[in-house]
Amino acid sequence: MHRNSYSLAALAAAAVPGLVPVRTMPIATPVEDLDVAGIVGEDGRRVMALSPASTAAGVRLERDLKVADALSGTSLGGVTPPVLGFVKLTEGGRCAVTEAPVGRPLMLDDLAGGPDLARSLGQVLARIHTVPRYAAEAAGVESFTAEVLHAEHRTRIREVTEAGHLPAAVAQRWQALLEDEELWDFTPQFVHGDLSEESLFVTGQQISAIRDWSSSKVADAATDLAWLISSLDPERFDELYAAYREELPTSTHPRLMERAQALGEFAVAEWLAHGLEIDDADIVADARGMIADLDADLAQLARDEAERTYEEMSSREDGAI
Template identity: 35%
Template sequence: MRRDPYLMAALASAALPGAEPTRVQLLDTSGADLDLALVQDDRGERHVVSAPRGPAAGADLEREAAALGLLARLADPATGVRLPFTVPAVAGWTPLPEGGRAVVTTWVPGDEVDVAALRPGPLATSLAHALAVVHGLPASAVDDAGLPVWSASEVRDRRLSELDRAAATGRVPARLLARWERALEEVRWWRFSPVVVHGDLDGTRVLTDGREVTGITGWGSLSVGDPADDLGWLAAAAPTEALEAVLAAHAGARHEPLDPALAARARLAGEMALARYLLHGAALEDDDVLDDATAMLEDLEASLDDDDEMGL
């Protein structure tokens, strides 16, 4: 059962001694097993309260708190790392009666990115540079923090596992399954150097003032893995010229050898995000999510041209 605004305010008050909540707005969690609320206190400060509804969501929330702690340590002036955007900071927490804990983080202002309206220009360049900074963070720090570290072959194996599990639902069009299988069998695509990745980006988690990226939220999937995972949302929904501009600026900012398969893997990641959404619905036994994911998969299948082979 979803927690009401009064309970979310009480959790914020318990996590932030001395702060008196004056306004509470429940936030849409889109099928996640999590309650979220934006709380403003009597000092005018705003925080986000996150309270899991079950153990799995609680584990996800703990991973995000660990990731935010790592980012705070990395962004310390003594490290020489500078994040060109704001990330949430853990401001407090409070135990829940049923076990686990609610976590309170600072609110990050900004407008969500309208991916379909993205064009080459300052915002696309800023986005590319923001991703390049994330991808340039020290992988050893992620490992030391106990967060996942995946090799290129392990990334591919995880994709294959997702493919098998999505196929077992019987809800993925056969054409998509065959297309993804061909991509995963393309060995040359999977010879990349793993980097630190956000791992779960979309237009709601990249915040902007209209010209620059000002904040990035939703860090629960921070890991070492495939940089294409952070570009999948763009490959899925951004205009071609915008994606190409981001890829070009990203390559220039990284000063690394060009990855010729990055764009193709990004497109695969964007498409298979729908399979992960389907699997999420299956794990929650949520028929609404399952039906929504099925409809999106069918729309994707219908949108593909006969000669569209994702660069194969």
């Protein structure tokens, strides 16, 4: 069942000894069946209450908190709000109370303001990807091989291609990417798995908190970069990526950025498949619009390449005269 912020405040008071709520504030969440509220105590303490509205949301929340607890002993401890307590719900499951994330939710437009915030995000991503694999697996996250992930991409793209939803140029590009074995030969790492504006918090020009670890896994580092490479302007992403590489103790996969770009494009196919599966015309139209934009971009790249080739041929001919 869903709960409003006042009900969540009462649950928070029951879960955290000494907490006396005096004010509440809504907090955005990317999960529809998870109720979340920020709560300020009379002593000024700020906490966050999370109450699942379904069994699936309860499972997701428990997974999130288990991973967050495991991360408290890593370099991400400072940006992972600790759990303060739980209280059982009448319908089953638990409401959890954590320290409130420091700062405010990140907006992508914030990253356009200068290089500092982009670099901070790049550094935090590097810390995520260097969490020891054994620590991640001990927290119960799923672990995937590069071969399994590659096969999943192949299956998804094949399904939308065979269903006739892709323009020829897009289908050819994606097939060529999937056939490039070197591109998909990587070592899996711990990833957040579902980065969004709702999961990242910022103070000034620094990333101050990260939440919702329920989709984390040992998989492809490009997963966490795909959203950003497809959303930021190239200059800002380059600043983020430079800081990411500087923070890593080892070198990155030589084609990590290419794979992130590919995953950003493949996400459109996944969005389309989701819309078709639930028969949502708005999602289908949105996905088809993005595919049409990609098709137009590929057509422009082909024209640009043809013009460069023609100019080079003309220059050689002029030089031979």
